[in-house]
Amino acid sequence: MSELSSALANLEEEKVARIIKQELGTGKDSMGVLTELRKGMDEVGQRYKKGEYFLSELIVSGEIFKDAMKVLEPTLKKDGGGPATKVVIGTVKGDIHNIGKDIVATLLKGVGFEVYDLGIDVPVKAFVDKVVETKATIVGMSGLLTPSFESMKETVDALKEAGLRNKVKVIIGGGVVTELVQRHTGADAFTDDAMEGVEIIKKWSAKSN
């Protein structure tokens, strides 16, 4: 692992910023820098899986990654890195809880997904429209209240009605989401763990590519 990847995995914020500045200053390709950052995020995920890291370390690494991207993004070529799997994500209608959704969105970006974050209290139609517009193959819906179950179900039903259900995988997440909720909504997977959600999406992406 490179020094930059290690610095990110070790949550060394200042070191990450310094190395990026150095590398870009010496003419290193920004796509190469991004690849190193993603390897760092992968390592964070590995440490989480081994129980060495907790959700808090996912949050901090995500914030370091976001800060790094602010520096890196203006220099990245639009078509750099090849096609990425597209994910539409949002907190469903009637629910404004954003923490879990925000963490997952950041982690997904960190490992290379193209994420369309629709925000909170997202109407059913907005999910469907964004899938049509982006041709995303994965939809992630979040909610922390029991009324969100119906919004999730309505969104899955709307994807069916739009003829998109067999083209997208749907994952639901949140503190109150269980297998019972997955069955009720017709989603393909559920989780109450941000990194587990990312892993499920990575597996889906690997199968489809």
Place this chain on the structure above:
Amino acid sequence: MTADTIDTRLARVKAAIDLKPPDHTPVCLSLDYKFVYRYKGLKQADYFRNRGLGGRSGSSLFIDVFNELGGWDFVGAGGNTTRVRDILEAPMIIRVPGKDIPEDEVIQWEEVEVLTHEHYDQIIKVGWIKFMDDFYPRFRGYDPAEYRARIDARAVKELAAMKPGQEMWNRMGYPVQGGGDVFSPLMMLSTARTMIKFTVDLYRIPDKVQAVMDAMIDDLITLSIKACKAAGVGGPYGIPTKSVILERGGGFVYPLKIFERFEFPYLKKMVNAFVNEGITPILHFDSDWTLNMPYLKELPHRKFFIQLDSKTDIFKTKEILRDTCCIMGDVAPSLLSLGTKEEVGAYCRKLIDVVGKGGGLILGVGCGVPVDSKFENLKMMIDTAREYNPHHT
């Protein structure tokens, strides 16, 4: 089975808290206006338009639903006044049904940055109460002196209404518990800073965060005790309690080194102070705290109880805390809103079989009763507690 009286109900609850076998498992639903209004065909916004119609325990709609469900073993009464709530609960932006969100959506709190790093310095300098006395009214858009005068006057009325509430429930044959809530310092700062920003603070400026918490804790304890006593829950059929709201400091979010420094020392100080004043702390654990449960063995045994919301492993917790404290919980919100009554009954029987063995279980919902719970599922919880009694000899 003989008819229940206030004495049999109180004995049942006290046995559970004291980790002795009760005659059968006590049950208590944390019911508020959300389910009551939905079930009675009213909008969530109706509660805010007509407070007192049926939101708080003691009002007519609540009593109707309580009786329709068959009642339970003890009822919540006597909480924080608005004045106290402003200080013991986190400043957050509230979205109120009918005002900020549609009529029949449930009230929600926005996760936005309310406290900044500059506020940290002010808290360290003047303490939590003095800081909030000035900050909170300004945050809500009011002049502090005018706001304080208004809510001080309101507090007199709110307190005057609490004592009759307990007396009414006692006359109806039900013991009460109550005395209001308090957020742990970690929970307070996490919600007011946002979980993401606060977590970054813990890693980037830990000493500053600790200094803020040190400046908060005595104020939180002192006001909690004062407010609990002012609420007036007591006498032979009233259990003075203080609910400590804990949601974000556990193993689901943080490694133990953070819990050991930023959550547990303050929690321990709170619990000991409340117990010394004859108050029973109720530790309200939302999300998964399984990893943290062994630490509770350091708290005064049989003097507090915990509420679990189905995310913490209640069965493992029972093994860990068998001799330490009573557990209240933990029928999952999704089971209550989507499950069948047979599924609810089966889970309640499992809780009674395993967690209730030898005492130390209050059957309940860890957090509040979900707005869209099925009536028959709530009824099944109560009936199962009464009728399923495998441990009674």
